[in-house]
Amino acid sequence: MTQPNPAVMHGAQSAMAKLASRQTQFIFNEWYVAAMAGEVNRTLFKRTILGRSIVFFRTQAGEAVAMDDRCAHRSYPLSASTLDGDTIVCRYHGIRYDAEGNWIEVPSQEKCPKNTGVRSYKLIEQGALIWIWMGDKTAADTAHMPTQPWMVASEWARTNGAMHLKGNYVSLHENLMDLTHLTYLHADTIGTPDYAKAQFDVVLNEHEFILRRNVVPTKLPPVWGKPTGLEGSETAARIAQSRFVAPSLHEVSVTFYESTLPAETRPEFQIKTAHLVTPETHSSTHYFILHGRNFALEDTAIGEFMHENLFAAFNEDVVGLALVEDALERADDEFYEISIGSDRASVAMRRYLKMRADSERAE
Numbered sequence: 001m002t003q004p005n006p007a008v009m010h011g012a013q014s015a016m017a018k019l020a021s022r023q024t025q026f027i028f029n030e031w032y033v034a035a036m037a038g039e040v041n042r043t044l045f046k047r048t049i050l051g052r053s054i055v056f057f058r059t060q061a062g063e064a065v066a067m068d069d070r071c072a073h074r075s076y077p078l079s080a081s082t083l084d085g086d087t088i089v090c091r092y093h094g095i096r097y098d099a100e101g102n103w104i105e106v107p108s109q110e111k112c113p114k115n116t117g118v119r120s121y122k123l124i125e126q127g128a129l130i131w132i133w134m135g136d137k138t139a140a141d142t143a144h145m146p147t148q149p150w151m152v153a154s155e156w157a158r159t160n161g162a163m164h165l166k167g168n169y170v171s172l173h174e175n176l177m178d179l180t181h182l183t184y185l186h187a188d189t190i191g192t193p194d195y196a197k198a199q200f201d202v203v204l205n206e207h208e209f210i211l212r213r214n215v216v217p218t219k220l221p222p223v224w225g226k227p228t229g230l231e232g233s234e235t236a237a238r239i240a241q242s243r244f245v246a247p248s249l250h251e252v253s254v255t256f257y258e259s260t261l262p263a264e265t266r267p268e269f270q271i272k273t274a275h276l277v278t279p280e281t282h283s284s285t286h287y288f289i290l291h292g293r294n295f296a297l298e299d300t301a302i303g304e305f306m307h308e309n310l311f312a313a314f315n316e317d318v319v320g321l322a323l324v325e326d327a328l329e330r331a332d333d334e335f336y337e338i339s340i341g342s343d344r345a346s347v348a349m350r351r352y353l354k355m356r357a358d359s360e361r362a363e
């Protein structure tokens with residue numbers, strides 16, 4: 001390869017500086033998925049979210065609660081302490097916390113200081129998911145949850161799961177935004193050779209970024225060919241849309257049909273996947289997934305078949321992004337990346353994430 005031209009290198013580096021990356025601050029004033037509902041129960045449970053260690057439990061009445069996992073006295077982890085009714089008793093010197101994170105008893109003295117304790121978090125439980133507002137609790141914006149109607153509607157059947165990703169959350173959003181990679185990274189699962197070359201269009205709104213790709217005619221991989229009955233057809237249609245909804249949610253929607261049938265009468269099958277992206281640290285991400293279909297609602301065997309095959313594919317992303325993370329970790333001062341045409345939506349999305357992080361920081 002020829003040596004990099006210093007002017008090109010400088011231009012590429014300054015363009016990259018405007019995009020969110022693994023170095024960018026986290027965005028706190030947002031809802032993120034903290035856990036699957038079944039993970040939070042009457043046993044103390046800890047999870048790191050946006051670099052903060054947080055302890056969760058359910059009150060006796062069944063409400064999920066969360067607070068910082070570090071005793072305000074001498075930093076003992078509350079997750080390694082004792083759940084007593086709806087309170088946590090620190091296992092080091094016995095200070096007792098209520099479910100709001102306030103001190104309510106200091107055993108070694110008569111009076112308990114008022115307005116003392118640890119930060120607690122606003123949680124909202126919706127179906128299989130528990131969401132957390134990571135910013136100032138009093139500013140929790142419940143009117144703007146990222147939840148999409150299909151994620152809770154009875155017209156959709158859903159399965160869910162979670163994975164742990166050794167990679168930055170920006171890399172995961174970027175992976176989800178441009179499905180060109182299906183042909184290569186998912187060659188053995190959900191990719192087909194024609195996918196990367198298929199026509200696409202991009203919609204860039206103020207804080208919503210969309211890439212649509214129409215793969216027609218095509219042959220569907222078994223994961224969708226079997227459940228839709230289109231397996232074997234050489235003239236199926238696969239209309240895919242990737243949409244960045246929020247820092248915590250990327251939605252992928254796909255419609256399948258037989259392209260040789262009249263539009264008015266042909267059956268159409270839709271799937272949607274909520275890729276729920278929760279940064280753990282700058283180099284790791286909690287990756288929750290809710291997968292929905294609007295057909296074969298009662299057919300659990302179809303649900304299980306799709307779930308198993310899709311999670312095998314999502315695991316390919318987890319493995320691939322860990323390799324990317326390794327390369328990014330080793331990057332030196334001369335490092336830069338070059339974007340291509342199909343990166344337009346993801347570049348706009350990364351610019352938006354950077355702007356959000358910078359403006360929170362300025363506040």
Ligand code: FES
Binds near residue numbers: 071072076092095
């Ligand atoms: S560290 Fe928790 S009571 Fe002292």
Ligand SMILES: [Fe+2]
Binds near residue numbers: 175
């Ligand atoms: Fe993928």
